[in-house]
Amino acid sequence: MVSVLGAAPTSAEILQASASDEWRSLSPENALYLELPHGRVIIELAPQFAPKHVENIKRLISLRFFDDLPILRVQENYVVQWGPSEEQKATKHDPTKLPAEFTRPWTKAGWTPLRDADAYAAEVGFFEGFPVARSPKEKQMWLTHCYGMVGAGRDNAPDSSNGTELYAVIGHAPRHLDRNITLVGRVVWGMELLSSQPRGHGAMGFYEKNETGQRFNTVRLASEVPEADRTPLQLLKTDSKSFQKYVESRRNRREPWFVRPMGGVDVCNVPLPARVQPTK
Amino acid sequence: MVSVLGAAPTSAEILQASASDEWRSLSPENALYLELPHGRVIIELAPQFAPKHVENIKRLISLRFFDDLPILRVQENYVVQWGPSEEQKATKHDPTKLPAEFTRPWTKAGWTPLRDADAYAAEVGFFEGFPVARSPKEKQMWLTHCYGMVGAGRDNAPDSSNGTELYAVIGHAPRHLDRNITLVGRVVWGMELLSSQPRGHGAMGFYEKNETGQRFNTVRLASEVPEADRTPLQLLKTDSKSFQKYVESRRNRREPWFVRPMGGVDVCNVPLPARVQPTK
Numbered sequence: 001m002v003s004v005l006g007a008a009p010t011s012a013e014i015l016q017a018s019a020s021d022e023w024r025s026l027s028p029e030n031a032l033y034l035e036l037p038h039g040r041v042i043i044e045l046a047p048q049f050a051p052k053h054v055e056n057i058k059r060l061i062s063l064r065f066f067d068d069l070p071i072l073r074v075q076e077n078y079v080v081q082w083g084p085s086e087e088q089k090a091t092k093h094d095p096t097k098l099p100a101e102f103t104r105p106w107t108k109a110g111w112t113p114l115r116d117a118d119a120y121a122a123e124v125g126f127f128e129g130f131p132v133a134r135s136p137k138e139k140q141m142w143l144t145h146c147y148g149m150v151g152a153g154r155d156n157a158p159d160s161s162n163g164t165e166l167y168a169v170i171g172h173a174p175r176h177l178d179r180n181i182t183l184v185g186r187v188v189w190g191m192e193l194l195s196s197q198p199r200g201h202g203a204m205g206f207y208e209k210n211e212t213g214q215r216f217n218t219v220r221l222a223s224e225v226p227e228a229d230r231t232p233l234q235l236l237k238t239d240s241k242s243f244q245k246y247v248e249s250r251r252n253r254r255e256p257w258f259v260r261p262m263g264g265v266d267v268c269n270v271p272l273p274a275r276v277q278p279t280k
Numbered sequence: 281m282v283s284v285l286g287a288a289p290t291s292a293e294i295l296q297a298s299a300s301d302e303w304r305s306l307s308p309e310n311a312l313y314l315e316l317p318h319g320r321v322i323i324e325l326a327p328q329f330a331p332k333h334v335e336n337i338k339r340l341i342s343l344r345f346f347d348d349l350p351i352l353r354v355q356e357n358y359v360v361q362w363g364p365s366e367e368q369k370a371t372k373h374d375p376t377k378l379p380a381e382f383t384r385p386w387t388k389a390g391w392t393p394l395r396d397a398d399a400y401a402a403e404v405g406f407f408e409g410f411p412v413a414r415s416p417k418e419k420q421m422w423l424t425h426c427y428g429m430v431g432a433g434r435d436n437a438p439d440s441s442n443g444t445e446l447y448a449v450i451g452h453a454p455r456h457l458d459r460n461i462t463l464v465g466r467v468v469w470g471m472e473l474l475s476s477q478p479r480g481h482g483a484m485g486f487y488e489k490n491e492t493g494q495r496f497n498t499v500r501l502a503s504e505v506p507e508a509d510r511t512p513l514q515l516l517k518t519d520s521k522s523f524q525k526y527v528e529s530r531r532n533r534r535e536p537w538f539v540r541p542m543g544g545v546d547v548c549n550v551p552l553p554a555r556v557q558p559t560k
Contacts, residue, residue: 262455
């Protein structure tokens with residue numbers, strides 16, 4: 001067991017040394033604020049991957065569709081899902097029909113490849129702040145089901161989702177869902193409020209009649225919220241130099257605790273750095 | 281998007297059709313019952329990987345060391361950790377010094393390889409019911425930090441753990457910990473009781489002074505518990521034919537919901553089948 005620790009910087013040191021223009025402010029037009037009794041969950045929407053779903057979700061928000069919706073399902077090591085309760089379905093119903101948005105054409109600009117092996121895709125990496133996989137053969141790319149990714153629940157028909165029921169991944173990345181369901185974004189803040197919800201005891205983690213799922217007070221776009229009430233989040237740009245250094249620091253951990261850097265990293269084991277905008 | 285669904289069986293069908301001698305009963309000598317207020321968590325110890333740590337944990341159980349210990353730390357997307365509180369350390373202290381048990385010599389018998397790519401190790405697979413990685417060059421194998429794996433917390437010195445503080449993985453597999461810390465077993469039952477604990481607000485998810493971690497009423501070996509009070513758990517043998525078929529059914533999902541089988545699977549995305557012994 002030989003330690004190969006060197007003078008390379010740690011993740012913390014890299015983030016500390018990053019330039020302010022390597023961070024982007026979360027766009028208020030693509031930031032969803034889900035207000036739970038104990039705090040705020042923030043989702044960054046991904047219109048570049050699921051334009052029609054995101055458009056419909058924004059329309060539903062403008063109709064206040066998601067207000068008062070309960071968490072319906074918490075399946076251990078899998079997903080938290082929310083949507084209209086049986087009773088709410090009478091008034092909260094959206095007949096909008098959307099196509100499946102499982103993949104999109106790839107582009108070279110903005111792509112930060114990860115050179116490490118992946119069990120599920122020919123290529124993995126990051127694109128505009130999201131973990132992504134690609135197929136050079138099909139020239140397509142798609143969001144990967146990492147921890148915290150948010151998708152649109154569907155029935156057996158691939159085009160049966162429209163964003164009225166959403167889920168967030170709360171366990172080991174269920175990558176077998178990739179290209180099988182439409183991902184619409186990623187939780188960038190407050191993930192612990194979803195992941196610590198009590199598990200449901202019904203099939204697939206759905207709550208039984210005697211179990212009460214926590215409800216969202218309101219769901220708003222950040223742009224609808226007075227500026228003083230917004231969370232000034234910044235995310236490290238995934239095409240920045242500091243992000244590349246950060247990935248390397250995850251591949252080979254340099255903190256004194258580690259005795260053996262691994263020399264590899266999984267696309268879902270790179271927590272994407274977020275911070276509250278520093279005050280000057 | 282072409283569906284290649286065929287007549288291959290689903291995971292559920294494979295488990296249904298498995299032979300009774302493909303399941304093993306969890307050994308009462310290696311099953312830890314952690315009794316939380318809301319239920320029982322069961323850990324299978326792995327003496328074949330960490331003999332000295334497991335021996336010491338069993339000795340500590342016989343001294344009732346773990347009874348009344350609180351959960352000290354719940355770090356989002358990482359670990360739940362328990363051990364003596366600051367107050368308990370006066371009476372609950374174990375000076376036992378153990379070597380690091382990060383790896384062990386490999387053996388060919390009992391090895392079920394996974395052919396899929398892995399970002400962290402040259403080879404991955406399963407050995408006697410555990411997810412494992414191997415190095416053909418070093419002829420060593422080691423447990424992998426998948427969801428639910430249990431390890432012995434340590435300080436910066438590699439040989440500073442003795443099993444008095446244990447942690448369980450509650451997020452995406454932190455495989456960068458592999459070969460950096462001693463794993464001692466795996467949660468095989470009741471994992472949701474750990475993963476849904478409220479997250480701590482201190483550094484690294486430690487509870488702050490004003491936060492109360494849930495306590496274990498008792499921690500016992502199953503062999504110490506009257507037979508009527510035991511959970512008759514069975515685990516699918518990882519060197520059985522049905523397990524191999526099951527892995528294939530995870531690699532290429534056959535349920536009607538799926539439109540695109542992935543053709544690959546991550547060693548940490550194969551939930552190891554457990555069941556309560558069927559009554560005849």
